[in-house]
Amino acid sequence: MLRNLCFKNSDKLQVLTMSKFIGLTNQPQLQSIDNLENCFDMMEFTYKDVEKQIRTYRLVFDQTRNEKVEWQLKLPMFVPAFYNYVKSRNSIPDQKDYWQFYVSENKNRLTSLNLSKEEKIGVRARVFRTYPSLIRDLHFGLYIKNNGFFRSVFYNEFLDIEYGIDLVVENADGVKIGLNLFTETKAAKEARAVKKHRPKKSVDFDCHDIPIDFAGSKRCGDFFLYSEREIKTIVEKIQKTLTFEKPEEKPAPKSELYESLNHALADVRHI
Numbered sequence: 001m002l003r004n005l006c007f008k009n010s011d012k013l014q015v016l017t018m019s020k021f022i023g024l025t026n027q028p029q030l031q032s033i034d035n036l037e038n039c040f041d042m043m044e045f046t047y048k049d050v051e052k053q054i055r056t057y058r059l060v061f062d063q064t065r066n067e068k069v070e071w072q073l074k075l076p077m078f079v080p081a082f083y084n085y086v087k088s089r090n091s092i093p094d095q096k097d098y099w100q101f102y103v104s105e106n107k108n109r110l111t112s113l114n115l116s117k118e119e120k121i122g123v124r125a126r127v128f129r130t131y132p133s134l135i136r137d138l139h140f141g142l143y144i145k146n147n148g149f150f151r152s153v154f155y156n157e158f159l160d161i162e163y164g165i166d167l168v169v170e171n172a173d174g175v176k177i178g179l180n181l182f183t184e185t186k187a188a189k190e191a192r193a194v195k196k197h198r199p200k201k202s203v204d205f206d207c208h209d210i211p212i213d214f215a216g217s218k219r220c221g222d223f224f225l226y227s228e229r230e231i232k233t234i235v236e237k238i239q240k241t242l243t244f245e246k247p248e249e250k251p252a253p254k255s256e257l258y259e260s261l262n263h264a265l266a267d268v269r270h271i
Contacts, residue, residue: 032204033168033176036156040145042087047142050092051220054135057094059222061129066122073113076106078127079157082134092138095131102127132223137181140226141167149235165207171242178207179238208241210234 069075081102085093093101103110115123144167145153154168154176165178212234218227226234 033154033156033159036158038152038154038156039083039087040141040153040155043142044090045142046146047139048146050135050139050142051225053092054094054223055221057221057223059095059128059132062121062125064121064125066119066125069119069122069126073119073123075113075123075126076102076109077161078102078130078134079160081105082131083157086138092135095128098131098134099124099127133183135223136225137166140181140231143226143231144169144235149239159203163203163207165203168205169238169242171239173242175242176205177238177241178203178205180207180209182209182211184211184213206241208238210237 082093082098084105085091085098085101110123113119141153141155144150150169151172151174152170154170155166159165159168159178163178164180166181167179168176169179170176212226212230217224217230219225
């Protein structure tokens with residue numbers, strides 16, 4: 001199934017579909033996010049609603065790690081299916097629902113991979129492991145949005161997948177920064193290392209890695225979420241980054257006539 005990925009004015013921009021995210025190659029440089037939809041604007045629930053839904057969800061993890069699945073196969077991206085579910089159903093999928101929806105959304109691509117039984121199990125295990133981090137990032141974005149820490153909080157799948165930017169926050173002065181959120185685990189660090197080897201792509205604001213130590217995180221059912229203490233630390237770090245002196249304005253270039261008059265006045269002073 002092909003889906004439009006949150007673009008405004010799609011008649012002016014090429015519409016990216018699910019199939020375009022298989023390779024993620026030769027995408028245009030993005031200088032502004034103004035033509036991208038803020039996916040948070042398409043959600044009719046708060047972080048409290050997320051907590052209420054997931055509190056009864058149970059997480060199951062298969063420790064299977066198929067070498068081919070983990071490092072060789074170009075699987076369909078995990079992010080689009082998750083947000084397509086959330087936006088289209090105005091609800092949070094549980095782990096099994098997310099897996100089934102992912103398979104449904106990417107049926108043709110997964111079929112074309114001609115996966116063995118072991119590889120199918122490996123794909124399912126990988127999707128199951130990814131699911132909690134998608135919940136955690138969604139919850140965090142809604143938390144700082146709903147609590148008004150910043151003038152705006154922005155999320156878009158294209159920005160996430162192509163640029164590795166999890167959130168964009170904007171302060172009262174209109175200054176934006178991109179946030180790359182990740183937990184300080186071995187797997188997360190390996191994933192960040194892989195991303196750093198991708199071609200650099202430019203946006204019109206600074207981006208910062210925000211590593212999170214999970215010691216003392218908030219527990220919501222089977223899920224670990226960013227706790228109030230960690231969120232306060234993150235927000236303070238972001239606000240500190242957003243608070244800086246504006247660059248001094250360079251004086252306008254002086255005309256030749258101005259320079260001539262200035263030299264003439266200097267000569268008069270020495271007479």
